[in-house]
Amino acid sequence: MSSSSTHSSVNEPEFQQAVNEIRSTLAPLFAKRPELENAFKVLMIPERIIQFRVTWEDDQGKCQVNNGFRVQFSSVLGPYKGGLRLHPSVNLSILKFLGFEQIFKNALTGLHMGGGKGGSDFDPKGKSDAEIRRFCFAFMRELSRHIGQDTDVPAGDIGVGGREVGFLFGAYKQIRNEWVGVLTGKGYDFGGSKIRPEATGYGCVYYAEEMLRVARGEDFKGKRVLISGAGNVAQFAALKVIELGGLVLSLSDSKGALVATGAEGLSVDFINQVAELKLKGGYLKDLSAPSGFKYVEGARPWQLVPNVDVALPSATQNELDKADAEALAKAGCGFVAEGANMPCTLEAIEVFEASRKAKGNKGTWYGPGKAANCGGVAVSGLEMAQNSSRIQWDEATVDKKLKDIMQTCFATCYETAQEFAAEGELPSLVSGGNIAGFLKVVEAAKAQGDVW
Structure with a gap:
């Protein structure tokens, strides 16, 4: 090369x-199979x-x-x-x-x-x-x-x-x-799929739910959850967290962040107001903050809430940096699952991974976006399947398939992480997800003569 x-x-x-x-994160794989580098x-x-x-x-x-x-x-x-x-x-x-x-x-x-x-x-x-x-x-x-x-x-x-x-x-x-x-995300009446708008947000929460279950035997009930963003991903992640019994403590957009000042979370009605606002091109600052919340101009939510269980960064790339990660770890955040593409900087990821190495399952467990937010493209794949068969599944069928895919995705990442973890080292979902995805692609590429 x-x-x-x-x-x-x-x-x-x-x-x-x-x-x-x-x-x-592929070093353990390359150590065993150097030809793949x-x-x-x-x-x-x-x-x-x-x-x-x-x-x-x-x-x-x-x-x-x-x-x-x-x-x-x-x-x-x-x-x-x-x-x-x-x-x-x-x-x-x-x-x-x-x-x-x-x-x-x-x-x-x-x-x-x-x-x-x-x-x-x-x-x-x-x-x-x-x-x-x-x-x-x-x-x-x-x-x-x-x-x-x-x-x-x-x-x-x-x-x-x-x-x-x-x-x-x-x-x-x-x-x-x-x-x-030829396109996915179409309207339902001309070939779209149920659950497509909700899929990335729902899927991220399903993935985080598996993190909670495997690491600590817990679920979302009573969990204090920070969410960034206010678009589709953030909205539907928030709605699913509320459905599962969690408390949504924040939303944000490019102008600022809405964060909790008390013990209550956002309501379904308020999330629906945000959805209507965003369809009109508005910003969170245009809404009156609900009781127990404040709007902070130009801010992101990560350093503004002192007690956090789960963080779901769902806005854009590089929105959560080292200082934010350190603040989350200090606030007791045990789980970070990315709803957006690459929202955490490399330095932030290093903070989360170091926290877990030092504290075990009481540290911060990080779920990378390529796994945690694959629910959107998964339902796009299900839409392709429905189009090819000229059929449409109902909402419950698609939601079940989505949850199954996210659970399988987590299991694949976790099992691969266990396989390649160094002796005495806790499995990393970053390494597991990257190695599992890369191996699947490279083995297919080798079989087809694209690499050798």
Whole structure:
């Protein structure tokens, strides 16, 4: 492997962080099977990167232009699968980081899905429905050349919800003159799945529930839970925590954090208010804080509550740093499960892992995003299965399948962690998840002649 290939990501910090995080935990595997270290260098390079121009017309009739991307990272386990993100921050570093993580996340679901990611630096905020529709049709004119139900099946992500997926699906259908399950996250009436909007949040809580059960024989009843974010993942994680008897002590967004000052948690009614607010593009500061809560401008919740049992970071990458991790450990937080993609910095993860090594199961147990938040893509995979069979399952069926997938995912991570843990060392879910996902992908790649 040439040095130019291995160092091509030097100016892509988010991608390099993801690569370093995974590679740093694979040492026990490489010690037993050193030939796989070269395979990692192969798999960290995408199979294909597609970049294109998107020109669209605004409401004033003016021509606008944006960058469009699709990173098709790995197809050894199935069609490329991963979301489309519409946000001004979108660039190749972020999409490669997301796509690389997606490979192993999808592998941990046990479903036949490869890894990919895409999107554009288009900002849907402040745009009319007509402008968003015109952008989506322009974006799909090029993307449609590169995707298909057996090739690449995108989904939603930041900036791409049900409205955008509907426009994109309609554009693909017009361009290709075929109705196929080429996108997931569709409306239920035209091929979507029950539980899809809820899946990432529900799945994260199901994964954390397994952490509680295995580590301490406990459940969510009475647990004090910090949640960041206020979008779909955070909302549905909060609702599931409340359903399981836990207390939700926070939500947050880019403007600030809403945190508990007393012993009560947020109500279902308030979470529903937040959902309505976010559909209109509002911020938490626009709502009156409920009794026993305060809004803190420009803050994140991690250092604001002195007594915490569980933390579910569900906003965005690198939102929880070393100081936040130390504050959580001091507050007694025993479990961190990532609802977002790479929300904890490497330094924060090191704090959690060190806490558990020092205190055992009384320390902080960390569940990485590629495992803890794979519920969203898992239900996308179930949507693909339903589309292929031209059937739809009811809510209870999908929810049961989702819970089974998350329990199996946890068991896979935990058992692999036990297998590769050093003598006398507690199993790490970070190492277990990374090794299990990587092994599944690399063995398939070897069988197909992609690596040797």
